[in-house]
Structure formats: C-alpha cells, structure tokens
Amino acid sequence: MASKSCPPFKKFKFLLGLFLLLVIKLGSAQLSSTFYATTCPQALSTIKSAVDSAVSNEARMGASLLRLHFHDCFVNASLGCDGSVLLDDTANTKGEKTAVPNNSSLRGFEVIDTIKSQIESLCPGVVSCADIVAVAARDSVVALGGPSWTVLLGRRDSTSASLSAANSNIPAPTLNLSGLISAFSNKGFTAKEMVALSGSHTIGQARCTTFQTRIYNETNIDSSFAASLRGKCPSTGGDNNLSPLDTTSPTSFDNAYFKNLQSQKGLLHSDQQLFSGGSTDAQVNAYSSNLRSFTTDFANAMVKMGNLSPLTGTSGQIRTNCRKTN
Incomplete structure (x- = not known):
C-alpha cells in the first residue's frame, strides 16, 4: 500500500507557519521589557507623558499612533517593527509614507518627533524610533481606556523603507473575509487574532474615500446608518471627509465596534466582512458580549505583532532623527 503524503501546498503552508513562529520566537527572545532600565531609565515615562498630552x-x-505602529510592523518579514514607516522620501528613494494605505491618512509623525527629541536630550543615541512607536501605541490605547501590555524593547531602526511592500502587505479596506484571513495568516496570525486586532477600529476615523462605495452600493448595511453617512x-x-469607525463611542477603547457589526453598522467593507455569515461571526459575537475577553486577546495579539521580525543586535541603527537615516 502506498504511503500517504502531505499535499505540496499544505506542506508549504505548514513549513511557512513554522518559519513565522520561529522568526517571532527568535525576535522576542532578543527583546526585553527592561532593555532601557539602565541606559535610559526615563524613556518609558517620557513617552507616556508625551502621548497622554497628545491624546x-x-x-x-x-488611534493614529496605534495605526502607525500597525503600519510599521505589517510591511513584510524583513522590515517588521523597525521604524521604516517614519522615513521621509529622499531624492533617490520612495519610502512608505506615500504608499496607498498611508498617503494623506497616516498621522502622528510630529508626536513621534517630539518624543524622540525629548529622549535624545536625556540619553542620546540610545532609544530607537521603532521602540518609541511601539510604546506610544500601547500608551495611546491605555489613554483611551483600553488595556495595557508589556512592550518588549530593543528594536533597532531600519536604514531603508519599501513603498512596494507597504502597498502590497497592508490589508486594504476593500478586502473580503478570505482576503483578510489570508493577509493576517501570512504574518502568522490566526483568524481569531485578526478579529481581535480589527477591534482597534473601536477608535479613530476613516476618510470618505475608504467607505464611499460601501454606503452607496452595498446591501449588508443598516439603511439609516448609510443615509447618515451619505x-x-x-x-x-x-x-x-471623516467619519468615526465606531459611531457609538469613537474615543473610548471598548467593544462597541463588535456590537456595531452585529447591527450592520461596520463603516468599512472589511469591517462588516467580520460579521457577514462567515467563519468569524462567532468571534464577533463573543467579543461583543465580553469586553474582558476582547481586551485580553487584543493585548496578546499586540505583543505578538510587536515582535514580528524586529531588527536587533548589530542590525540597523539608532536614528537621531526618526525621519532620516544617520
């Protein structure tokens, strides 16, 4: 009798999953929550104070600072949470700021600049821009009433950015459920973690261009909600023109986003796809009825995202100015 073997595609997905898991474990093993305890002990309190003031x-x-971290980490395996999104374009290179998901919508750069300036005056050349972005995202969520988590530190800053990678790796608001699951799976996230991370849309706003097609052409949307958006x-x-991603409580980090999905009041097409008769409906229901479950899973997923292929050791640099390489 012939022996059973794993189909090539399934074997590839299995090996890819193992590789991503190894990358995450190796990356997090080189990071530490106390990385700046002796070299810049005031770093975390400085970041928190600046974020609290900005929020x-x-x-x-x-929401903008949280999104900045996501768009930094999600670019690709070789440019994870490395501050590449902060780099301005130069005469010779196009960075990530003008990528379609970022252009005219990614914000918070000035806040990061302010924090970097303050920290450089305390301990020059020690704290990376990538770590500042990661901590600022956590502190932003806390400032809006959301959960905290331990940010592992020790990332270094990239000396390059990738316009094409930003265009191809950041999930678009037009994606269907299968596309969302695939985009997050490519980064090592489960569908459950994808739903939890999508819950970040309980804060922030979106531009008309990202939901225009939905409110005029889609049917799985509450009619009065669509009319108000028009x-x-x-x-x-x-x-x-802007509209809150969560019209119920747009400046509170809670689980109203999931309740809105149950009422067909998801602003983006990709939002409503999480509750559209598919495999993630049950998870939306779970988070809508259990805030603690959502915030716990969100915090854990943020730790995992922050550990995606960080530059450590002798790789990269500690930028003096987050907008350009040294």
Whole structure:
C-alpha cells in the first residue's frame, strides 16, 4: 500500500507557519521589557507623558499612533517593527509614507518627533524610533481606556523603507473575509487574532474615500446608518471627509465596534466582512458580549505583532532623527 503524503501546498503552508513562529520566537527572545532600565531609565515615562498630552489635545491621535505602529510592523518579514514607516522620501528613494494605505491618512509623525527629541536630550543615541512607536501605541490605547501590555524593547531602526511592500502587505479596506484571513495568516496570525486586532477600529476615523462605495452600493448595511453617512460622504468628491469607525463611542477603547457589526453598522467593507455569515461571526459575537475577553486577546495579539521580525543586535541603527537615516 502506498504511503500517504502531505499535499505540496499544505506542506508549504505548514513549513511557512513554522518559519513565522520561529522568526517571532527568535525576535522576542532578543527583546526585553527592561532593555532601557539602565541606559535610559526615563524613556518609558517620557513617552507616556508625551502621548497622554497628545491624546488629551486630540483624542483621535490615540488611534493614529496605534495605526502607525500597525503600519510599521505589517510591511513584510524583513522590515517588521523597525521604524521604516517614519522615513521621509529622499531624492533617490520612495519610502512608505506615500504608499496607498498611508498617503494623506497616516498621522502622528510630529508626536513621534517630539518624543524622540525629548529622549535624545536625556540619553542620546540610545532609544530607537521603532521602540518609541511601539510604546506610544500601547500608551495611546491605555489613554483611551483600553488595556495595557508589556512592550518588549530593543528594536533597532531600519536604514531603508519599501513603498512596494507597504502597498502590497497592508490589508486594504476593500478586502473580503478570505482576503483578510489570508493577509493576517501570512504574518502568522490566526483568524481569531485578526478579529481581535480589527477591534482597534473601536477608535479613530476613516476618510470618505475608504467607505464611499460601501454606503452607496452595498446591501449588508443598516439603511439609516448609510443615509447618515451619505451626508458626510457624497457619491463624488469629499474624499477626505471623516467619519468615526465606531459611531457609538469613537474615543473610548471598548467593544462597541463588535456590537456595531452585529447591527450592520461596520463603516468599512472589511469591517462588516467580520460579521457577514462567515467563519468569524462567532468571534464577533463573543467579543461583543465580553469586553474582558476582547481586551485580553487584543493585548496578546499586540505583543505578538510587536515582535514580528524586529531588527536587533548589530542590525540597523539608532536614528537621531526618526525621519532620516544617520
């Protein structure tokens, strides 16, 4: 009798999963929550103070700093959470700021600049921009009433950025459920972790251009909700007009986002795909009825995301200015 063997595609997916797990474990093993305890003991309190001030001045900034971390980490395996998203374009290279998911929408760069300047005055050349972004994301969530988590530190900054990788790796708001699951799976995340991370849309705002097609053409949307959005987002024009991703409590990190999905009030097409008769419906139901379960899973997924292929050791550099290489 012929022996059974694993189909080539399944074997590839299995090996890819093992590789991603190994990368995450190796990366996190080189990071430490006490990395700056002796070299820059005031780093974390400095970041927290600046973030609290920025969020107090503009609640939306909390979501912007969280999104900045996500868009930094999610680019690709060789450019994980490495501060590459902060690099400005140069005469010879195009960075990630002008990628489609980032152009005219990614925010918070000035807050990171302020924090970097403050830390450089305390301990020059010690704290990476990538670590600042990671800690600022955590502190932003906490400032808006969300969970905390231990940020592992010791990342170094990339000396390059990739426009093409940003365009191809960051999940688009037009993705269907299968595309979302695949995009997160490629980074080593389960569908459950994908739903938890999507819960970050309980804060922040989105531009009209990202939900225009949904409110005029899709049927799995509450009619009164769609009508109210059309007042802010005309069928043509108004691309940069804003609407909260969570219209119930847009500046509170809670589980209202999932409750909105149950009522077909997801703002983005990709949001509503999480509750559209598919495999993630049950997880949305679970998070909508159990805030603690959501915040715990979200915090754990954020730790995992922050450990995606960090530059450590002698790789990269500690930028003096987060916008350009040394």
